[in-house]
Structures are given as C-alpha cells and as structure tokens.
Amino acid sequence: MDKLNSKDIYDIILLINQYIAENKEKLSQLDAVIGDGDFGTNIGRGFETAVKRLSTVDPSKTDIGTILMIVANALLESVGGASGPLFGGLFINMAMSSLGRSEIDLPEIVKMFTDGFRGVQEVGGGTMPGEKTLVDALYPAVEALKQAANEGKDLLTAFREALLAAEKGVKSTINMVAKRGRASYLGERSIGYQDPGATAIYLIIKAFYDHISHR
Amino acid sequence: MDKLNSKDIYDIILLINQYIAENKEKLSQLDAVIGDGDFGTNIGRGFETAVKRLSTVDPSKTDIGTILMIVANALLESVGGASGPLFGGLFINMAMSSLGRSEIDLPEIVKMFTDGFRGVQEVGGGTMPGEKTLVDALYPAVEALKQAANEGKDLLTAFREALLAAEKGVKSTINMVAKRGRASYLGERSIGYQDPGATAIYLIIKAFYDHISHR
Amino acid sequence: MNRPDDIVREMLEGMALAFPDIIRLDSQWNNVYRRYRKPGNRVALVCGGGSGHEPAQAGYVGYGMLDAVAAGHVFTAPPAPQVLAAINEVANDVGVFVIITNYTGDVMNFGIAIKMASAKGVKLDYIIVNDDVSISDISKRRGTTITILINKIAGAAAEEGWSLEEVKRVAQKVLDNGRDIGVALTPCILPTTGKPTFELAYDEIEFGIGVHGEAGVKRMKYIQSRELAKIMVDAIADDLKLQKGDEVALVVQGTGGTPYMEKFVFYRDVRMYVESLGLKVFTSWIGEFFTSLDMQGARVAILRLDDELKRLLVAPAYTIAIRTPGIVVS
Amino acid sequence: MNRPDDIVREMLEGMALAFPDIIRLDSQWNNVYRRYRKPGNRVALVCGGGSGHEPAQAGYVGYGMLDAVAAGHVFTAPPAPQVLAAINEVANDVGVFVIITNYTGDVMNFGIAIKMASAKGVKLDYIIVNDDVSISDISKRRGTTITILINKIAGAAAEEGWSLEEVKRVAQKVLDNGRDIGVALTPCILPTTGKPTFELAYDEIEFGIGVHGEAGVKRMKYIQSRELAKIMVDAIADDLKLQKGDEVALVVQGTGGTPYMEKFVFYRDVRMYVESLGLKVFTSWIGEFFTSLDMQGARVAILRLDDELKRLLVAPAYTIAIRTPGIVVS
Ligand SMILES: Nc1ncnc2c1ncn2[C@@H]1O[C@H](COP(=O)(O)OP(=O)(O)O)[C@@H](O)[C@H]1O
Ligand SMILES: Nc1ncnc2c1ncn2[C@@H]1O[C@H](COP(=O)(O)OP(=O)(O)O)[C@@H](O)[C@H]1O
Ligand SMILES: [Mg+2]
Ligand SMILES: [Mg+2]
Numbered sequence A, B: 001m002d003k004l005n006s007k008d009i010y011d012i013i014l015l016i017n018q019y020i021a022e023n024k025e026k027l028s029q030l031d032a033v034i035g036d037g038d039f040g041t042n043i044g045r046g047f048e049t050a051v052k053r054l055s056t057v058d059p060s061k062t063d064i065g066t067i068l069m070i071v072a073n074a075l076l077e078s079v080g081g082a083s084g085p086l087f088g089g090l091f092i093n094m095a096m097s098s099l100g101r102s103e104i105d106l107p108e109i110v111k112m113f114t115d116g117f118r119g120v121q122e123v124g125g126g127t128m129p130g131e132k133t134l135v136d137a138l139y140p141a142v143e144a145l146k147q148a149a150n151e152g153k154d155l156l157t158a159f160r161e162a163l164l165a166a167e168k169g170v171k172s173t174i175n176m177v178a179k180r181g182r183a184s185y186l187g188e189r190s191i192g193y194q195d196p197g198a199t200a201i202y203l204i205i206k207a208f209y210d211h212i213s214h215r
Numbered sequence C, D: 001m002n003r004p005d006d007i008v009r010e011m012l013e014g015m016a017l018a019f020p021d022i023i024r025l026d027s028q029w030n031n032v033y034r035r036y037r038k039p040g041n042r043v044a045l046v047c048g049g050g051s052g053h054e055p056a057q058a059g060y061v062g063y064g065m066l067d068a069v070a071a072g073h074v075f076t077a078p079p080a081p082q083v084l085a086a087i088n089e090v091a092n093d094v095g096v097f098v099i100i101t102n103y104t105g106d107v108m109n110f111g112i113a114i115k116m117a118s119a120k121g122v123k124l125d126y127i128i129v130n131d132d133v134s135i136s137d138i139s140k141r142r143g144t145t146i147t148i149l150i151n152k153i154a155g156a157a158a159e160e161g162w163s164l165e166e167v168k169r170v171a172q173k174v175l176d177n178g179r180d181i182g183v184a185l186t187p188c189i190l191p192t193t194g195k196p197t198f199e200l201a202y203d204e205i206e207f208g209i210g211v212h213g214e215a216g217v218k219r220m221k222y223i224q225s226r227e228l229a230k231i232m233v234d235a236i237a238d239d240l241k242l243q244k245g246d247e248v249a250l251v252v253q254g255t256g257g258t259p260y261m262e263k264f265v266f267y268r269d270v271r272m273y274v275e276s277l278g279l280k281v282f283t284s285w286i287g288e289f290f291t292s293l294d295m296q297g298a299r300v301a302i303l304r305l306d307d308e309l310k311r312l313l314v315a316p317a318y319t320i321a322i323r324t325p326g327i328v329v330s
C-alpha cells in the first residue's frame, strides 16, 4: 500500500501542472526581479505540453519510467532557457531510475529523486546548495526523504518532511547571493529575493505530498 | 504724455519676453493637450532671440518701427511652426505701421494694432474670431482699443479695457471647437481646453498695460 | 541627450559624421544637403519640416531622392528664412520642386519661402502632401508617409532628367494613389519638456494620429494586431477605392519606439489581410520611415502602382535610410 | 500583438513574407534558414537564442553571414532538440560552426545539442561569446553585440571557403578584440506578462545591462549623453587596452525603443570621444542590432581591427538587417 504506482505518478504530474499553472504569474514575477521574467511562462508551457502528451497515455498500461520520460522530453523540447535542460535533466534521470517499474516503494523513490538531483547538478555544472538555485529546495527535500526512509517512516510522513525541507530551502534562497544563472549578474543586489526555480521545486514536492495525503 | 515712445516699446518687448519666459512651460502644456506641445518653447526662443538682438540697440536713437522690425525678424527666423509666421506677421505689420516714428499716440497705436491684426489674418488664411486661435484674444483687444480711442479715453484705460477683452477672449476659446491649426484635427475633442496662442496674446497685451500703469 | 535645445543640431552632426559620403550639414540653419551636388540640369528636390520624425527627412537626402532638407526644431516647422536658404542653395535653371507636408506651420513657412524665392526669380513648383486618411475633411489631411514615397518617386524622376512639370505630375500621381493611417499605443515624450504629449491608458489605442504626438481622431479599446490591421487597411482601401487585382506597395512602420518584433507581426497581419482583398503586393517597406520620437504605435501606407510608379519606386537610391534595390530594415 | 504565445512565430512569418528571397522558415521549430543553401563545401554557421533581440539573430541569416538560426521564445534559449534540428539541417562535410551567447540557458541547450550532433558524427566546433564588459568575472560575461560581428566576419570567412579551424580562429580573434556595454533608461515590457522587467525612476540609468531586460550591474543618476559616452567607451577601452593609433569599428545602437534622434546624438558623442583618445574609426554601424524588446537605452561596442578583420567586415553580405557595403540605418 505504501507505494506509488503508475496511476499515482500520472495524477501527480497532472497536479504539478495545475500548481505550476496557478502560480505562473508569480513565478515569472520572481524571475523578473532577479532574472528575465520568463520562468513561469516557460515552465508552464513545459508541463502543459507534458500533460497534453500524457492525455493519450493509459497509466494502467504504462510503466512509471515511460510516463516520466514523456514528461522529460516535453520539458526538454518545449521549455528552453535554463529551466528546460534543468527540469528536463531532473525528469530524465527520474525516468531512467524507474523504467519498466509499475510501482515503487519509498527506498526506490529515494533512489529516483537522488538520481534526479544528480541530473540537475550535472546540467547545472556542479551546482551546490547555497548558490540560490532550485538546488536549494531540491537537495534538502531529497535529504529529508532519505532520512525518513532510513528511519523507516511511511510515505506520507516522508513527503511531509520533504515538503517542510523544500519550503525552508525556498525561504533560505531569499538571503543568498546568486552564484549561478542570470541572477548571478546582480551579485549582492540579488539578496532579498526568492529564487523562482526553487519555488517550482517546492510546488512539485507539494504535488507529491498532496496527492499521497488525499488518496 | 499719453504716448508711447521708442524706449517704452523697447521696455515693453523686454517685459513680453519676461512674461513669455515665465509661462513657457504652461504654454507648451496648453499646446500639448490640443496640439503638439512645442508652443511655449518656440515662442520663448523667439522673444529671447529678439531681446538678444535688441541688446545692442539704443532705443533713444532708434525709431519704433525699427525696434519692432528687429522683433519681427527674430520671430520669423527663430520660431518656426505656425506661431513663427503668425507672430512674425503681427510684428511686421506693427513695424511697418510705425517705421520712422519715435512716439505714437492712442489713435496711432490703434492703427498699429489693426495693421498687426490684419497681418495675422493674412498669414492665417483669413482667420476669424470663433475658430479657437490667437485671433480670439487679439481681435477683441484691438476692438477695445479702438472703442476707447473713439470715446477719447486715455492710454491706460484703453489698455485696461484691451486687457479685459483679451482675457475674456482667451477664456472664450475654452468652449470653442478648433477650426484652424493642429488643434482642429481633434474636432469636438478640442472643447474644454484653452488656446495657447490666444494665451500668448493676452501676455503681450498685459505687458503693454503693466508697463503703462507702472511708468 | 545633452541640452534639449541642441538635440537637432547634434543629431544632424552625428548623421554627417556617420555618413560623410552622403550628406553635408549647414549648421547655421540645420539644413542638410547632398555631399555631392546633382548636375545643374536636373530638377532639385527640397523637403523639410519639424524634427522628431527621423529618418524623415534628412535620412532621405542623397542620390535618387532629395537634394536639400530644412530641419526644424522638434515638431516645429522650420522658419521661412531657413527654407529659403535651402531653396537658394539648390536653385538652378531647370527648377526646384518643393515637397511640403500639410501642417499649418509647414504650409505657412514653406509658402512664405516659396513666395520670396519666386519673387527673386527662382523657378519652382511645389506639392502639399495630405495623405492621412484618418481625417475626412481632405483639405485638413496631414502629410505623412506618402511624402517619403514622393521623395523616392519624384526623386528618381528628377535624377533621370525629367522637367519640372513632369516631376510635379508624377508626384501628384503618387499623392492621388497613396494614403496613410496611424495609431499610437503610447504617447511620445518631448525632449524639450520631458513630458508626454497626451495621456493614454495601458489598454487604449489612439486611432488616426498624426506624426507629432498630437492626439488622434478617436480613442478605442485595445484590440489584437490582426483586427487593427483590418481596420487600418479598410480605411485606406475605401478611400483609394482599391479594386481586386490592383498592384500596391505596402509600407508598414513603427512610430519610433515600436519594437522590431511587433512590426513584423503587424506586417504579417497587414499583408495577409491585403492579399485577402485580392490586392497584389509588388513590394513592401518595413521599418521606421516617418516617426514620432519614442512613440509606440504603427502606421500603414498603401500606394496603388502602375508601371511608371513601379519603375521609379525601385530605381536606384543611395541615402542614409533608403537604398534600393532592397529596402533594409535595421 | 495577437496571442502572446504566437508572437515569435508570427514575427518570423512576417519576416519570411517580407524577404522570401533571403530566408525560409521551418515553423515546426521556429528555425530560420537561408532561402538558397550555401554550397556543401563551405562551413555552415548556426546561431540562435531567445527572441526579443531582433534583428538578432534571424535578421542575420543570408549570404555572407549565417546559415541557420534557432529562435527561442521571448528571452528564452531555444530547447536543445530545436538547436539540434538546426544543426542537422545545415550539416555537411566541411563542418558546422556554432555561435553561442554566454547565458546559462543558451550554453546548456546548445551544449546538449552539440553533444548529440557530435555523437551522431556531425563535424562541428563552436564559440561561446562573452563580450559584455560590465561584468568583471570573465566567465560570467554575457554575449551581446560582438556576436553580430562574429556572425559577419566568420560568415564572410566561411563564404570564402575557409576551413572549420580557420573560421574558428578568426571568430576567436573577433572575440578577443571586441567588447560591448549597455545602459537602460527604461525597462522593457514582456509581451508574455505585459509587465516591465524592473522598476527604474525617471532620472535613473541602469548601467551594465544585459539584453534581456534583466537589471544591470549598478544604478546611477541621469547624466548627459556626452558623459555617458565617455564612461562607456572608457570601460571598453580599458578592458581591451586600446592604444593611440588603433583602428576600430564602432557599433552604436539603441535597445529597441530608443528614438532615432537619440541614437545619432549619442553616436556623435561616442565618436568624438573615441577620436579624442587617438583611435581611428574605420567604420561605424548605427542602428538596432541586438535589442531588448521596447527598452529605451543604448549599447556601444568597439572592435579592434587588423587588415584581415577589416577586409572580412566590409565583405559582401545580403541579409535582412545587414547588407554590405553600406550599413543601412532605418
Ligand atoms: N547552473 C544552475 N544550476 C541549477 N539551477 C540553475 C542554474 N542556473 C539557473 N538555475 C535555475 O534556473 C532558474 C531560472 O530559469 P529560467 O528562467 O529558465 O532561466 P533563464 O531565463 O535565465 O534562461 C533559476 O531560478 C534557478 O533556480
Ligand atoms: N490659421 C491660423 N490662424 C490663426 N492662428 C492660428 C492658426 N493656426 C494656428 N494658430 C495659432 O497657433 C497656435 C499654435 O502655434 P504652434 O504651436 O507654433 O503651431 P504648430 O506646433 O501646430 O506648428 C495655436 O494656439 C493658434 O492660436
Ligand atoms: Mg528566466
Ligand atoms: Mg505646437
């Protein structure tokens, strides 16, 4: 029971798309202050494309990896900018980790997210926490999942802790100086503003948590 | 005693320049609403040029017509737009009317202004009162001077009445539909705004009146 | 910008520094002449008007177009003595042709200059351009983009050695067959006062504007580029009574502050609508030709062509802003 | 504008309608190719990036410059699969040279595409352009106007049949000898959100901006064009260690919404200051080359020249935005 199956992942993707769409303007606004203002529009278009392509997919007959690969390709092909390869890299690695699987348990989920995180790091050129990027939300969330799994907690608790960690991570970006991406041009002037990429990661984790808690 | 001599005319020109300069922004603002916003700058530059050229002129050795011709040429050469020829035409005719004279009395002043008014009308293509132009201030002012002269009133009274007439004329432009110049493109939408050219005529008459009343 | 009063002179100095092979500046009057005079047995073309409409008109001085331009202050017709100086500079035996935009100030100052030049025996003729279709009273219509097409076509004719009468005839033909209309999405800011020329809400369009930042003939709610293209083209097509099968030149331009992107989106919409009416597009000019400082907006002009106009339209020209063949957009 | 999401496609359609002799549009990807392919024994040049910088880069496709451009959404690097499609379209035996502006998104997407194309056996090399002098950390410097000069000079070399190695060498030489800097007087408005990209008071200048409406490296009080010219030229001259007697090309441009008038006033000030430093101006480009939507502002770029660069800079080109000889400003 304490697993996620293809249908769960499918529904979670729909929920991610909904959350991103609802926050499109806000995400672009965050990007406008320290970047170029396109983040919400672009990532929004990406998940919209993903969901459109998934509409012809029957989750009961498709493995998790394939579903996530469709998402990854949609993001890679339609987002562009920095976030296209970054979120694309996240989902490609998550897909590779779950290819052929129709359900995954918490340890497998931890592995999937760890692989995804490595994908982001690779594309980003070795991005580390503290550089005011989406890594500042993703890394603590993955760590929280890992710890929860080690402590034998259940799926819901694991994602509750991941969500709290992601939220704290997002907030922590406010006081950071950007070291990567467009915001880094501002140097010290980037202090005081929240990173849009990290905010999107928070919404993704939230979709996982909300789905699990409501099913 | 109830005459204007070369020195009076010279000082009146200085005063006109001062009044126009003080109201430059306001005149441009009036023009911006129903025209293209350059009137104050242009007419300001014109009188500034006139005063600069007059600075080497000794009014005690120069006739009224010559002084006014210097003003007319400065306006014609440096103002441009519609107001350059219009105010240039006003001053050319006033100059012609007073060439060789070192003082003029009220009937002569009336003639000088009547000639000036004709100059404006000619350049304007037969502009009549009621078309929301400078004629709506100039025509009643000239009529008031004429009537005062006919009734044998003194110079100061004549110009007080001319000033009141000009002021009334300026106000009357507010409710008119522009029929001439750039404001006429607006048609009915020109209603509600005061004509900048008429406003400048009011300032000119006011300089005559203020000079006479203070000397 | 440095001192607002110097802006026109400094701009013309910049143009002369950048294109010393094309123009020469008379800085006493802010008049611009061809670097190399045309032969004396060719009609000389004089144009001018207020500044703030660049590349109009100094950008059109050169081979195949204008010989002299009198540049006034921002949005201010040049004074008559300045125009007279421009006419005198290029006066010759075969004649001077003066192209005047229909604004009170231009008509007055150019009119006085023409009278004075004629009185001194200069052979000349002129045209008053009133192509702006947004005003129904034809005598009040303003001179806009068709002025540039007259510069081009009459300029090519003059370069070929046509007589003054013939140059005037072809200029009149362009005027009879060309119309323009403009809209603004923002006002422009006068460098002299630092103030906008009118107030416009974010979601409003000022329809039927002139080129001086003066308000237009009506105000409407924001509509899409496609619908705007239709309304503007219709206004011109009705007035010119364009017929299916007519061949036309299309001019689609920004108004000085319009981004490149919007110009090409709008061009696409205009072109598609024009073709849907059964008109044939012979050539298109897309860019900035007769602007209003930094205003964001668009103008459309259409010229109905015959073989004579087509040939002269694509005849060689070498000026700062227009070099044919091949109008370049930058 | 119609639907914000369609703006890039519709713009490219407009360009293809207006210049069917120069470009061809692949509307599946919003890739722009030359209308007529270059011979297969010539190095092909691929460039691209987010839109909103027009005429960059689609305006530079054509004879003597680029072969393919991948146009992303507004201010958004094109996705890697789109870039890959552009590379594949022009791939040939002698090689593909890819010109990348140094932005995270461009570097990532072009980088992935290059890896994928190489893996499939396409012969290629690339350059990452980082010419924006306002950032002191050289690895972070953005790619701006020098990209266009590389398009021009490497494009001329490729057209002459140089090898991939030689094309790369001359591109690198342009990068080593060229720098750019920009300022904004207003932010730009994103068509997708309708919002300005930053807030700027009327009397403030944002100094050291990129080309995406992102805020610059510092903010300063409004100063005159003359002083601004000095600060901007000095920043470049110091970084390039320009010496008295050096010959240079000067690029002075608006940022999309800058009125013509201001460009020429500013050009005059830049040129006069550059000459006062004892530099010799070989040629000037004045206009709009790498813009930021409707932003009002200015960029200055200087390229130190030798005989090789001079020859390639004025070599023939026929694109929408640049046609040499004779850069045309419109
Ligand atoms: N090198 C990097 N590593 C990780 N994340 C990055 C990196 N560079 C940028 N980002 C993330 O990408 C987000 C911006 O994405 P996007 O708006 O698509 O970029 P751009 O518009 O600059 O191409 C930032 O908020 C940040 O979280
Ligand atoms: N035909 C005319 N007759 C009389 N006055 C006129 C006429 N046309 C315009 N005016 C006056 O000129 C003033 C505008 O002058 P100006 O700003 O120089 O014109 P523009 O900028 O249109 O060339 C108007 O306020 C009006 O009083
Ligand atoms: Mg962004
Ligand atoms: Mg005016």
Ligand SMILES: [Mg+2]
Binding pocket: B036, B038, B081, B082, C050, C074, C075, C076, C077, C105
């Ligand atoms: Mg004016």
Ligand SMILES: [Mg+2]
Binding pocket: A036, A038, A081, A082, D050, D074, D075, D076, D077, D105
């Ligand atoms: Mg971007």
